[in-house]
Amino acid sequence: MRTSFDRRDFLKSSAVVASAVALSAVNYKRVMGANERLRVASIGTGGKGKGDLTSVAKSPSVDVVALCNVDSSEQHLGWAVEAYPQATTYADWRVLLDESKSFDACIVSTPDFMHAPVALPAMSLGKHVYCQKPLAHTVFETRQMQLAAKRNNVVTQMGNQIHSHEAYRTATAWVHQGKIGKAKAVHAWQSGNPKWRVAVQRPDGADPIQSDLRWDLWQGVAAERPFKVNIYHPFNWRHWRDYGTGQLGDFGCHILDPVFTALKLGSPTSVWAIAPAIHPEIWTDSSTVRYVFPKTEMTEGATIPVTWYDSVGVRPPRDLFSDIPDSYPLPSAGSVIVGTEGSIVIPHVAAPKLFPEEKFSSTELPKEIGLDHYVQWADAARGVGKATDDFSYAGPLTEAVLLGTIAIRKPGETLKWDAEKLLITNSEQAQSMISKPYRSGWEPKWIDF
Ligand SMILES: NC(=O)c1ccc[n+]([C@@H]2O[C@H](COP(=O)([O-])OP(=O)(O)OC[C@H]3O[C@@H](n4cnc5c(N)ncnc54)[C@H](O)[C@@H]3O)[C@@H](O)[C@H]2O)c1
Structure with missing residues (x-):
């Protein structure tokens, strides 16, 4: 077996140096001044996209000029047409990008598998991008997102909005202030029961396609499949490897985010997982994923282990803390950073808590204020302030999360990761999962590196 892979071979063998989805527009990036208004397009206006759009539109300096959705029903596009009647509407994001002179920035709130295919050409046209989490569907796409943001010098923000919440900001500040000393280990978990587990295998047959849905456009870069009601669109696409990234992909970019910020983590050197074997087209219903990260200024020892747990009702073993x-109930989702001088519990969106209690109970601990994750991005795109969760930060976080989803598909194997070369150095099969095949004619245009 080969133990290392050449990156250029990988680029070629994955057929990733491919032609772009037809786009004739040239780069219409405007250099903006602080007094100028930002013209925003929303791609994927339903589901989370509704909150993304209304939150960005709260900025008094934003004009919503374009709305794009493959589903024109009230819940998906209709509500937005009523809220922003001046905006031009589109079903096909490629047509929107072809008319790229009309906007400066876009929000990408599509299902995971369509983040990079939409955001990459948008960035190459000079558009600032707010993109939902996880940044992309594969590790390779995630690296491309970072390269495109840098190359085109656009303002980016990932949609893990809790990054700006006072709870996560306070937790990371306390760790930076040295309250728990140096970190020795991290345990993070999600115990919720996903509502999107809709089938145990691919259902047979096809249902009639609802009249307001462009199913072909919804499928985008993915393999063509028959339409089935409530199996994929909306929301339940998360269950399927073709479209989503499972429970770790869904929540890892939230729950591991304060861990990354607090400990200044970058790329892991290895990842290992245990997960039950289930149907190969769907994501597992439980996993334990163990990462090893190299030492940082916030950690103790040569490496730091970060362990992720997900399954219904799961918590990390109490004897680790x-x-x-034992009387303190661990939250249903969150993380614990175990340090040399104490531990911090960071619940998923609630106030953090420091232990041992007696050490921290006598002092009033400073709290950070929350920031507006959405308006921050819109302001930064106008040249005012900085986006704090841009792709240079969100990229390595997402790469680590998605490496975990590869380990879940190769349970029991320790996968060695060379982040610089984008290579899993000891498993050709795992390396093939860094990227994926694309529907013919829909291949994104990659940046060679
Ligand atoms: N940050 C958060 O807290 C949070 C919460 C929920 C979802 N999300 C993320 O938001 C994204 C969407 O998730 P969701 O639950 O809203 O999914 P959803 O299926 O409910 O909504 C997706 C929307 O995008 C539209 N759409 C799909 N493909 C499109 C395309 N090619 N072009 C234009 N529109 C398209 C759909 O019609 C729908 O309106 C995912 O990446 C998910 O991970 C983030």
Whole structure:
């Protein structure tokens, strides 16, 4: 077996140096001044996209000029047409990008598998991008997102909005202030029951396609499949490897985010997982994923282990936390950073707590204020301030999360990761999962590196 792979071979063998989805527009990037208004397009206006759009539109300096959705029903596009009647509407994001002179920035709130195929050409046209989490569907796409943001010098923000929440900001500040000393280990978990587990295997047959849905456009870069009601669109696409990234992909970019910020993590050197074997087209219903990251200024020892757990009702074993009493109920989702001088519990969107309790109970601990994740991005795109969750930060976080989803598909194997070369150096099969095949005619145009 080969133990290392050449990156250029990989680029070629994955057929990733491919022609672009037809786009005739040239780069219409405007250099903006602080007094100028930002013209925003929303791609994927339903589901989370509704919140993304209304939150960005709260900025008094934003004009919503374009709305794009493959589903024109009230819940998906209709509500937005009523809210922003001046905006031009589109079913096909490629047509929107072809008319790229009309907008400066876009919000990408499509299902995971369509983030990079939409955001990459948008960035190459000079558009600032707010993109939902996880940044992309594969590790390779995630790296491309970082390269495109840098090359085109556009303002980016990933949609893990809790990054700006006072709870996560306070937790990371306390760690940076040295409250728990140096970190020795991290345990993070999600115990919720996903509503999107809709089938145990691919259902047979086809249902009539609802009249307001452009199913062919919804499928985008993915393999063509028959339409089935409530199996894929909306929301339940998360269950399927073709479209989503499972529970780790869905929540890892939230729950591991304060861990990344607090400990200044970059790329892991290895990842290992246990997960039950289930149907190969769907994501597992439980996993434990163990990453090893190299030492940082915030950690103790040569490496730091970060362990992720997901399954219904799961918590990390209590005996891992000697300074957290058993009487303290661990939250249903969150993380614990175990340090040399204490531990911090960071619940998924609630106030953090430091242990041992007696050490921290006598002092008033400073709290950080929350920031507006959405308006921050719109302002930064106008040249005012900075986006704090741009793709240079969100990229390595997403790469680590998605590496975990590869380990879940190769349970029991320790996968060695060379981040610089984008190579899993000890498994050709795992390396093939860094990217994926694309529907003919829909291949994104990649940046060679
Ligand atoms: N940050 C968060 O807290 C949070 C919460 C929920 C979802 N999300 C993320 O938001 C994204 C969407 O998730 P969701 O739950 O809203 O999914 P969803 O299926 O409910 O909504 C997706 C929307 O995009 C539209 N759409 C699909 N493909 C499109 C395309 N090619 N062009 C234009 N429109 C398209 C759909 O019609 C729908 O309106 C995912 O990446 C998900 O991970 C983030």
